[in-house]
Amino acid sequence: xxxxxxxxxxxxxxxxxxxxxxxxxxxxxxxxxxxxxxxxxxxxxxxxxxxxxxxxxxxxxxxxxxxxxxxxxxxxxxxxxxxxxxxxxxxxxxxxxxxxxxxxxxxxxxxxxxxxxxxxxxxxxxxxxxxxxxxxxxxxxxxxxxxxxxxxxxxxxxxxxxxxxxxxxxxxxxxxxxxxxxxxxxxxxxxxxxxxxxxxxxxxxxxxxxxxxxxxxxxxxxxxxxxxxxxxxxxxxxxxxxxxxxxxxxxxxxxxxxxxxxxxxxxxxxxxxxxxxxxxxxxxxxxxxxxxxxxxxxxxxxxxxxxxxxxxxxxxxxxxxxxxxxxxxxxxxxxxxxxxxxxxxxxxxxxxxxxxxxxxxxxxxxxxxxxxxxxxxxxxxxxxxxxxxxxxxxxxxxxxxxxxxxxxxxxxxxxxxxxxxxxxxxxxxxxxxxxxxxxxxxxxxxxxxxxxxxxxxxxxxxxxxxxxxxxxxxxxxxxxxxxxxxxxxxxxxxxxxxxxxxxxxxxxxx
RNA sequence: GGGGCGGUAGCUCAAUGGUAGAGCAUUGCCCUUUUAAGGCAAGGGUUCUGGGUUCGAGUCCCAGCCGCCUCACCA
Numbered sequence: 017x018x019x020x021x022x023x024x025x026x027x028x029x030x031x032x033x034x035x036x037x038x039x040x041x042x043x044x045x046x047x048x049x050x051x052x053x054x055x056x057x058x059x060x061x062x063x064x065x066x067x068x069x070x071x072x073x074x075x076x077x078x079x080x081x082x083x084x085x086x087x088x089x090x091x092x093x094x095x096x097x098x099x100x101x102x103x104x105x106x107x108x109x110x111x112x113x114x115x116x117x118x119x120x121x122x123x124x125x126x127x128x129x130x131x132x133x134x135x136x137x138x139x140x141x142x143x144x145x146x147x148x149x150x151x152x153x154x155x156x157x158x159x160x161x162x163x164x165x166x167x168x169x170x171x172x173x174x175x176x177x178x179x180x181x182x183x184x185x186x187x188x189x190x191x192x193x194x195x196x197x198x199x200x201x202x203x204x205x206x207x208x209x210x211x212x213x214x215x216x217x218x219x220x221x222x223x224x225x226x227x228x229x230x231x232x233x234x235x236x237x238x239x240x241x242x243x244x245x246x247x248x249x250x251x252x253x254x255x256x257x258x259x260x261x262x263x264x265x266x267x268x269x270x271x272x273x274x275x276x277x278x279x280x281x282x283x284x285x286x287x288x289x290x291x292x293x294x295x296x297x298x299x300x301x302x303x304x305x306x307x308x309x310x311x312x313x314x315x316x317x318x319x320x321x322x323x324x325x326x327x328x329x330x331x332x333x334x335x336x337x338x339x340x341x342x343x344x345x346x347x348x349x350x351x352x353x354x355x356x357x358x359x360x361x362x363x364x365x366x367x368x369x370x371x372x373x374x375x376x377x378x379x380x381x382x383x384x385x386x387x388x389x390x391x392x393x394x395x396x397x398x399x400x401x402x403x404x405x406x407x408x409x410x411x412x413x414x415x416x417x418x419x420x421x422x423x424x425x426x427x428x429x430x431x432x433x434x435x436x437x438x439x440x441x442x443x444x445x446x447x448x449x450x451x452x453x454x455x456x457x458x459x460x461x462x463x464x465x466x467x468x469x470x471x472x473x474x475x476x477x478x479x480x481x482x483x484x485x486x487x488x489x490x491x492x493x494x495x496x497x498x499x500x501x502x503x504x505x506x507x508x509x510x511x512x513x514x515x516x517x518x519x520x521x522x523x524x525x526x
Numbered sequence: 527g528g529g530g531c532g533g534u535a536g537c538u539c540a541a542u543g544g545u546a547g548a549g550c551a552u553u554g555c556c557c558u559u560u561u562a563a564g565g566c567a568a569g570g571g572u573u574c575u576g577g578g579u580u581c582g583a584g585u586c587c588c589a590g591c592c593g594c595c596u597c598a599c600c601a
Contacts, residue, residue, distance in 0.1 A: 022570080023536060023552065082561070089558035106558055123551075136559045160537035160550050162562050167537085169593050181537090224601065270600045380597080399601070419601065437601080444601075475600085513594095524592075 024155045030120045031153045037116055039150050046128040046151055049075045053099035055133070055141065064135035071132040076101055076143055077151065079180065080125045082161060090118065091142075094129070098186050102142040103129050114148050123161075124154025172521055188509045188517055191310050195505055196263065198309040199283060202302055208259040208285060213248035215241060215265065221483065222246030222422070224475040225268040228278075241267035245284050246422065246496065247483045250451060253286050254491050261285035263501065274513040275443055278522050281501040290495040291450040292434040296411050299438060299446060299497065300328035303409060303504075310508045318441045318507050321407045328438070329410040333398050336412050340402040342379055344370045349397075355416070355431055360393035367397060389464075390431040391416020406439035413437075415449075421461040421477050423449035438499075441507050448497030455487040 035041050050058065055074060059067070078096030089106035107115040109131075121127065128149035136142050159165040164181040171178040171185065178185045200210065218237065220227035222244030230239050245262050252260050266282045287295075304314045307325040314326040331339060334354045341348035345367045353359035364382050371379040382396040395416050406412070413436035417425055423433035435449035452458050462484070468476040505517040515521040 026552070084560050084563050085557080086560065086563080087557040089560090091560050091563080093561080102561075104559070108558080134559095136561090138559075138561075140559090140561075142559085157536045157551060162550065163538040165537075166539095167533095167593090170537095226600085268600075271598090273600080274595085276600065395601075403601095415601095447601080526592090 023157050027122055027153060027155045030122065031155070034117065034120050034150055034153075037113060037120075039117065041150075041153070043149070043151060046077050046149060047075065048077045048096075048128065049073070051099065052076060052078055052094060052096040052101040055101050055143075056099060059133055059141055062133075062141075064139070067134050067141075071134070073130075073132050074143055075128060075130045076103075077128040078126070079154070080121060080123055080127060081158075083121065083123055088115070092121075094127070094143075095180075098183070098190070102136075102140050103131075103145055104134075104136070104142045105129075105145045105148065109144065109146050110148055114145075117148050117150055121150075122154060124156075124158045126151040126154070169523070172515055172523055173526070175519055185516075188505070188511060189519060191509050192501075192505045192517060194310050195306055195508055196501070198306045199263070199302070202305060203259075203261050203285065206259065206287075206298075208261050208287070209257065211249070211252060211257065211260045211262055212264065213242075213245045213252075213262060215267075217242050217248075219478050219480050221477060221480045223266075223268075224477060226270055226474060228267050228269045243268050244282070244498070246498075247480055249284060249286050249496065250491060250494065251483065251486045253288050253494050254486050254489055258288040258492075259286070272522065274515070275503065275506075277502065277514050277518055280514070280518075282498050283501055284496065284498040286451070286494055286496040288492040288494045291493065292413070292436055292448055292495050295448045295495045295497050296328065296330070296413065296436055299411070299448070299499075300409075302499075303328070303438075303440075306504070307508060316507060316510075318510055319512060321441065323408060323440055323507060325409055325440075327409065329408055331410060331412055332414045333412050333416075334394065334414070336402040336406075337394060337397050340405050342367070342370060342401065349394075354394040354397075355390050355429075357388055357390055357393070360391070360397070361388065364393045364397055367400070371400070389416070389418035392418050395419045403439060403444070404442040407442060409438060409440040409445075411436045411438050418464075420449065421465050422452055422458075424452045424454075425457075443503050443506075444500070445503050445507070446497055446499040448495065451491065451494040451496050453487065453491035453493060455484055458487055459484055 031041055055076065059072060076094060076096070078094035080092050081095040081100065082093040084091040092103040092105065093100050094103055105118050110118065128151055129143055129145040130147040131143045131145040134142055134144050159177055159181050165171055165177050216230065216239040218239060220240035220243045223246065225243040227240040227243050230241065232239055243266055245264065249260055249262060261283065263281065263283045265279045267279050269278065270276065272278065304325045307314050307316055314324065316323045316325060334351050337354060338348040349359060349363040353363060361384065364384055368381040371381040380400060382400050385392055414426065414432050415435040417431050417433045420433045420435050423435040426432045426434055433449060437444055438446035452461065462477065462479040465477040466479055502514050502517050506514060509517060511517050
């Protein structure tokens with residue numbers, strides 16, 4: 017028998033002994049008068065003398081997280097919903113049967129207690145138990161009480177243990193919930209309604225990514241898990257739902273990293289009669305408001321930096337390339353050279369020469385695409401030189417049309433679109449644009465994508481006839497944006513890995 | 527997929543190629559205001575798996591599995 021088994025065996029025997037006391041092994045309910053948090057909030061300021069005079073009665077419940085026996089008495093800490101309260105148990109107060117139960121309790125067991133509040137000599141607010149109620153047995157030993165559960169894989173696989181013994185892990189998910197709540201309130205206040213669109217789609221559109229494929233038997237239909245809700249949300253705007261948002265999962269069949277999980281949560285929203293500059297302005301407010309609600313302020317410590325969400329810095333993509341251009345690669349490309357295929361390409365070649373050399377080791381080379389459309393190399397250079405430098409919340413705007421098949425072109429620059437991405441902490445956090453609403457132009461864009469697909473780009477977008485039909489009924493001028501909830505949560509909880517903000521991240525099965 | 531690091535008791539971690547240890551947890555005894563309670567004693571190991579080198583392998587070598595980091599990929 018393994019040690020694990022023998023420990024479990026001991027505990028099963030104790031559970032049987034508890035049954036022998038005439039108690040239910042798995043009782044149905046316990047009505048507490050105060051949660052552990054409420055006790056601290058309500059009585060935390062009361063003096064020992066005041067408590068002794070009043071002896072406030074409480075019924076509490078929770079998991080035993082510490083046990084300190086003292087002969088015919090003992091102390092315990094009960095943990096309930098993230099808060100703790102101390103319990104003082106003495107034989108003459110709980111009676112013979114109660115003390116027999118006390119002796120059969122293990123760390124991790126769930127119990128209730130009935131008694132009155134007092135302060136111990138050391139001043140800790142404590143429940144003086146007069147009755148104990150057994151609620152459920154922990155048959156397997158909890159991780160160590162002081163260091164908690166450190167093994168990263170175990171923390172993800174057995175998140176319930178992580179949440180039980182590592183308070184910071186719990187804090188992350190409490191903050192995540194607060195983030196969602198704040199965002200929903202902000203959208204409601206702006207007149208948005210929350211909607212749900214298909215997770216299973218006959219065409220995986222709205223983004224450039226490899227999808228997961230599944231199959232519906234009755235319809236004998238191949239289906240894709242969505243990579244984005246975009247095209248459905250815009251159908252809703254066509255239908256007169258002028259302000260819609262959705263918070264839900266997207267699925268992308270791609271790599272796993274500290275910033276990528278195959279399923280991740282996206283907030284995506286559209287507002288009619290608006291454009292990308294309106295959304296950039298509102299994004300700053302939305303991020304600042306959420307950061308303040310979650311962390312208490314708009315300045316957020318993230319890894320080695322302090323992020324200031326009260327500001328949203330702005331640079332065009334072309335300015336960003338020039339701003340972060342490595343000196344060793346010679347003069348930065350001029351604004352008019354970005355967007356000119358030949359000039360871009362020669363800039364990229366110049367950059368690649370230093371990227372592969374020793375002094376440019378921080379830089380990685382970009383793929384030189386022959387016959388690239390205008391702006392393609394500019395976008396690649398932006399990602400290579402600027403993206404990870406963008407620590408403070410920054411909107412990069414005006415993207416190449418060639419990499420933005422669903423965005424509306426700028427009036428004065430036909431090769432560039434009204435699109436922005438927000439970066440913070442060196443990560444892409446959001447992506448928004450003025451929506452392309454000309455069905456003829458949209459068809460042309462889809463066809464450009466199909467052309468790329470034929471040339472081997474498996475992530476080029478697919479032509480969606482049904483979406484084009486919808487657009488022919490008239491999509492008002494509209495702006496839309498997506499914000500990565502997991503990454504935003506990483507920033508707000510100072511988490512280095514996306515797995516720390518997803519309760520059950522994808523792992524290889526044991 | 528490449529590179530680096532790691533996998534030892536339920537948990538957190540030690541251990542020059544020479545008898546696998548500690549703390550917590552567990553078990554027994556003592557202890558009625560402790561709080562990482564304390565004291566005395568005890569039990570608990572396929573050192574990730576499989577080969578190899580060696581008189582002898584947790585330790586060295588090879589292969590594999592798993593994880594983390596990183597690069598690539600991923601707008």
